Amino acid sequence: MKKMMIKSLRRNQKNLMSYINQDRFIDHCAVFGTYNIKDAVYSNILGLHALQHRGQEASGIFYFQDNGQFSFKKGIGKVSEVYAGFDHEQIENPKVTNGHNRYSTFGGSEEKNIQPLYAQINKDIISISHNGNITNAHYLKQILLEDGCIFQSDMDTEVILHLIAKSKETNIIEKIQDALRKVEGAYSLIITYNDEIIAIRDPNGIRPLVLGKKDSGYVISSETCGLDIINSTFEREINPGEIFLINDKGTRSFSIANKVDKKFCIFEYIYFARPDSNFLNQNVYEARINIGKELYLEKKENNSDIVIPVPDSGLASAIGYSEASGIPFQLGIIRNHYVGRSFIQPKQELRDLAVKMKHNVNLKLLKGKSITLIDDSIVRGTTSKKIVSLLKNAGVKEIHFKVASPAIIGSCYYGVDTPNEDNLIANIKNLEEIKNYLEVDSLQYLSLNGLYKAVNGNSGYCDACFTKNYPVPLVDQTLKKQQKEQIKLV
Template identity: 50%
Template sequence: MIGTNPFDDDKLHEECGVFGIYNHEESAAHTVLGLHALQHRGQEAAGIVTFDGRNFHSHKSMGHVADNFNSQKVIESLPGMSAIGHVRYSTTGGSAMRNIQPLFADLSSGGFAVAHNGNLTNAWTLRKILVEKGAIFQSTSDSEVMIHLVATSTYTNLVDRVVDALRRIEGAYSVVALSQKKLIGARDPLGVRPLVLGKLSDDTYIFASETCALDIIGAEYIRDVEPGELIVIDADGLTSHHPFPAKKPRPCIFEHVYFSRPDSITNDRSVYEVRKNIGKELAKESTVEADLVIPVPDSGVPAAIGYAQQSGIPFELGIIRNHYVGRTFIEPSDQIRHLGVKLKHNANKAEIEGKSIVLIDDSIVRGTTSIKIVEMMRAAGAKEVHMRIASPPTTNSCFYGVDTPEKDKLLASRMSVEEMAKYIDADSLAFVSIDGLYRAVGETSRDSNSPQYCDACFSGDYPTPLTDEALGEDNKQFSFLTD
């Protein structure tokens, strides 16, 4: 089987998106729309849990939001004034209905549902402790650890129990949780994973992974949930808690490079403008004589615009993307696999032939995509192919909720830039510097003593303990799905 994304398969993928709404008569329908806007953050499965004042209702399915929440019958099966929703991206741990979020449990205090974006770096360690105490797990998701920690907390108040649970976990998370009376949103103390707060009316509040999910339902963006903040929304309104010691925030810088939609506001900055700025920094740092600047669609477009503006080299769409390709079940011989690349992207030969071009892409992961793109450009008659990358070399795996290959499968971890250029058959290759990336997001440079962002995939500087990773795979009984 050939998937729908022969180029996107060689990308780093944000693994989940979350959405929550409190006090709206069409909470399920609004959650469906919000998840539509967040679909880029997870295409494997989607789920929604609602509460109608007496009972919780749930609908979960493998596949895209549009394929599974596309009928009035489904919406009517999710009554209630409050809801939370989740989209997830496939991970190496496997796919199963039991892992689709939101997860739900009946606690001593009543029903409790949770949806989580991120990765708990001590999830295996905590799970082992919980199982030894008699806990019975129903999934292989690290999010279920949170539910068990809440369930076994000795505090009586639900908010205190949630705080108690969050104090025991390490890593990165943005969480939305729903009880009979409350909608809760929480973000890890470093703010690695994003979460925003919005408002639809005086008493209707929304949590979402990105502001684009607020835009689609006409909600007002109020602000980002602060790192380490826990917000409770109930009949009394909104209450903000800061239960953790203050730390210098380290939001994920790759949200600006690739994960977030370009029309979102992330960390108070327009993602689109930041990506154009990255392109401008690339042009300043690694200019080259060429006839055209060509983006690798769609993620390379804003940076290519910035590169063209700064360099004065004309911008053209030299690769055309087919947005309407579906899955094909053609027998996957080597020849058909090669042709499958053209299902989604094809060279605009009339613009490319006889030209020296600068290709702009957001990243190089394994390098397989770059090889195909350069080969496509040369087959279309390009005279020279220079590749420019709108992020520094990806040399390290992410342990905070991003689907990343093992370190030895990352091209930049085992080759120099010159070796990589030869490997992908480019006439030249350059990456934006890490200081250039920081300038693009509004900093003067990266503070090496106290970095302003989480950039571990580029620097190897992990901002939290990696407790489970230190154990090694041989000491683990199973692999978690990160969410």
């Protein structure tokens, strides 16, 4: 009974959060692993804590000790909830640990879908953590099912595990190569194989993965902020298409495929990553400041009294916009950081108030002012509309809405929870229609060129949600479409 109540409360909490967050692209997952460092389990918990923004539904740590013993701690909830009371000091320090924070982009959020997944293949113990999304997972799963494989979870990651287990190759690296050459999509993986650890990034390097050093060992993390929290020094990024093996003999790099085409997710700079992380020698906070500056330079409008961000998503870009324009920066909207702790599910009539649970306006500051309002992106437009309405009710005279990214016209299939294309406002309305829908005085998006300038970029990025130029084939999507067409014909 108690279990059922907790489940129902969690479901309500998730519903509330997804209602409040429905106008965002939602972060995906985080991976964190250690090899031969002191206090390995505790370090992994801290690493996952630093990476909490990439997944809040569930967390798990697998660990393998020198004596061949292995175990697992996992649970639904945030890192602070899952590992509360976990007596990690009683565990003999493991040689390798493999940790994961989950936000489900494939499969539900039940216990069976908590990563890392692990299995015994002959006498060997393998665990796997995955950030990303396999775009031909349904296709491969169907083949594996027909071949007699039994799946324990709903996750695309399990497809990789089965492919490794079924490979006829002789050693683990060749088995992994054999498996991953069949897989399409985005994957940053940490695999442990007995007391060895392997960091892997797909040939496009869509999701991040970095390598650090600590003590006489190594740390692997989705972002550099995960290295910082345990005082591990940044070594380098795992390269697109690289399989990086760490074991008693040292380290070695292998390739997944001959062809590597770097397409790092440009949205990591806009919203997903923590501002104190760095990718490709670019600090995320600085990139967001640059984005704000570019946003101003593209139109050079000085028609407002103050610049205010939608917190926290528009914060750094608003600072950049203010610096470039000379218009004073102010905090006109205050964010309640504790909203996730509420278990109240919004009823229909209270839905408009739900946005107030997260954002409230600073009435005294805003009354009678013309404002430049900055947010990182507009997805459906529903939350932006509610924020505009809050500001108008506070007596704001004019609202000039600036968006610190280009218009989102495509869904993401590479490990990010996004609405269907038909629900993306910029895919179904033009600029004037969006401006009218939001009821703002003017509306400006950053151009794609401006975004590339801001991140010191060239062509090595995925920008498919702004262009629909998907760098990796969407096999499952194409098959789904074909099936729908066939059904129509019948």
